[in-house]
Amino acid sequence: MSRPNPSYEGSRRQKFMQWLKGEYDPSEGKLETTEPDTSLFTDSEYHEIHLYLRNEYADNEEHFRRGVRKHLTRIQKLYRLMAVITAIFMTVLLLWAVSYEPSYGDPNAPENNEVATRYIEHGLAETGAINIVAGMILDYRAFDTFGESCVLFVALCCVLILLRVDADEEAGSHAREAMFDRHFEPKNDIILQRMCRVLVPAIVIFGIYVVLNGHLSPGGGFSGGAIIGTGLILYLTAFGFANTERFMTEKVARLFSVAALTFYCFAKSYSFYTGANHLPSVISTGTPGAILSAGLIVYLNICVGIVVACTMYSFYVLFRKGGY
Amino acid sequence: MxxxxxxxxxxxxxxxxxxxxxxxxxxxxxxxxxxxxxxxxxxxxxxxxxxxxxxxxxxxxxxxxxxxxxxxxxxxxxxxxxxxxxxxxxxxxxxxxxxxxxxxxxxxTLDLDEILVMLQEQETAQLQRIQRDEREGRSA
Missing domain, CATH: 1.10.287.3510 (Helix Hairpins)
Incomplete structure (x- = not known):
């Protein structure tokens, strides 16, 4: 006696299969089931029948569960096969596409069009940035970079919502994680701490250098911010939360991120407004090569660097502990 | 090619x-x-x-x-x-x-297959509970 799949019972598929096989249940909708007659059975007999039925039911339950697992493994095998076939198909298709592309390093490839030429030939004069890529992403396409910074900030908010340990949450729910976190807490490792005293200032200063020289050399807000964030994470691993919380809390990170994004938004809005309406602007490109040149690019790089550093550090803290 | x-x-x-x-x-x-x-x-x-x-x-x-x-x-x-x-x-x-x-x-667990099996079991149990409730409600 096998119990049918409950999701199959009464479904359209079942009715269709019944119709196909020519089956039909004569008792459907006509037969009335009643409770067992207690006058026929004594209480103990009734109890035994009940137990028997319950065991049968449990057996069926077990069968059903095994069936579900079997069904899933069968689906998985098919899924794997289909995945490999899709991957092979995709490889062939993409390689076929690549074979018709212009060859590597070809100067006449269609992507080296007038847009790139224009950026290179007029970029220095129009933005004042020696690094053409920085001039491109923070001047011509500054709105795109603003969106990127906002994406980072929104990702930080999402992770905060998902992983935050609230103070009013019940105590036991995250006690396990807190227990494991104690392994990572500093054990006053003297070698790590001495090395950090030398390394962390160097790393942070190098990060600031990369941010400030974003318009003069390779680098910029994103890479420099990531370097600064890494330095902060190293400091945290060496000295623990008690020390970092003196200057870097959730409030500080949020305040700096929001302030940087707001400044970016207003500065670039001003620049776009004056540029689009041919109004005189206070922003000048300055002398190319000087540290305070290239108009807004230095300040926008600083904003982006702040957002990235705060985000990197907050990601680490949230993933490790779920709060500051 | x-x-x-x-x-x-x-x-x-x-x-x-x-x-x-x-x-x-x-x-x-x-x-x-x-x-x-x-x-x-x-x-x-x-x-x-x-x-x-x-x-x-x-x-x-x-x-x-x-x-x-x-x-x-x-x-x-x-x-x-x-x-x-x-x-x-x-x-x-x-x-x-x-x-x-x-x-x-x-x-x-981090295994997606195990999570899927667990989900399926949860769903089945829920369905059975609903059916049982319905049956009891009808008989009562």
Whole structure:
């Protein structure tokens, strides 16, 4: 006696299969089931029948569960096969596409069009940035970079919502994680701490250098911010939360991120407004090569660097502990 | 097949890397390995874009010697696109990792197949409970 799949019972598929096989249940909708007659059975007999039925039911339950697992493994095998076939198909298709592309390093490839030429030939004069890529992403396409910074900030908010340990949450729910976190807490490792005293200032200063020289050399807000964030994470691993919380809390990170994004938004809005309406602007490109040149690019790089550093550090803290 | 399959080694490497990441994403049951597969796919895209931007014999677009001719520098646009890609990839990875941690806290496993079995069992139990309730309600 096998119990049918409950999701199959009464479904359209079942009715269709019944119709196909020519089956039909004569008792459907006509037969009335009643409770067992207690006058026929004594209480103990009734109890035994009940137990028997319950065991049968449990057996069926077990069968059903095994069936579900079997069904899933069968689906998985098919899924794997289909995945490999899709991957092979995709490889062939993409390689076929690549074979018709212009060859590597070809100067006449269609992507080296007038847009790139224009950026290179007029970029220095129009933005004042020696690094053409920085001039491109923070001047011509500054709105795109603003969106990127906002994406980072929104990702930080999402992770905060998902992983935050609230103070009013019940105590036991995250006690396990807190227990494991104690392994990572500093054990006053003297070698790590001495090395950090030398390394962390160097790393942070190098990060600031990369941010400030974003318009003069390779680098910029994103890479420099990531370097600064890494330095902060190293400091945290060496000295623990008690020390970092003196200057870097959730409030500080949020305040700096929001302030940087707001400044970016207003500065670039001003620049776009004056540029689009041919109004005189206070922003000048300055002398190319000087540290305070290239108009807004230095300040926008600083904003982006702040957002990235705060985000990197907050990601680490949230993933490790779920709060500051 | 076109002729430039013999010169586009970078693009071929990007395609292979992309497919490896894609297969990893599809086949691995472990959620963290799936995320790693997605990151490998991202890396393949960066490699492809960087390869597209390169022009043989030219330097990075940083004007250090005052030459302002487009014949002297590589294409700067793919570099900007790669930057966008990296930032979005970091954000997506972080959100996926956070969701994985939430799933682990709920089910105490990272195996997607086991989570699916558990979900199926939960669903079945719920269905049976509803049916039992209905039956009891009808008899009462």
């Amino acid at each position: 076109g002729s430039s399959i013999y010169t586009n080694y970078e693009e071929i490497a990007a395609v292979l890397l992309f497919v490896i990441g894609f297969l990893n994403l599809l086949i691995q049951p472990n959620l963290v390995k799936k995320i790693i597969g997605l990151d490998v796919m991202d890396a393949a895209i960066y490699l492809f874009l960087a390869a597209k931007g390169y022009i043989a014999g030219r330097t990075a677009p940083i004007v250090t010697d005052g030459i302002l001719s487009a014949d002297h520098y590589i294409n700067p646009i793919p570099a900007g696109l790669v930057l966008t890609g990296i930032v979005v990839s970091v954000s997506v990875s972080a959100v996926m990792m956070a969701l994985t941690i939430c799933l682990y806290r709920e089910y105490r």
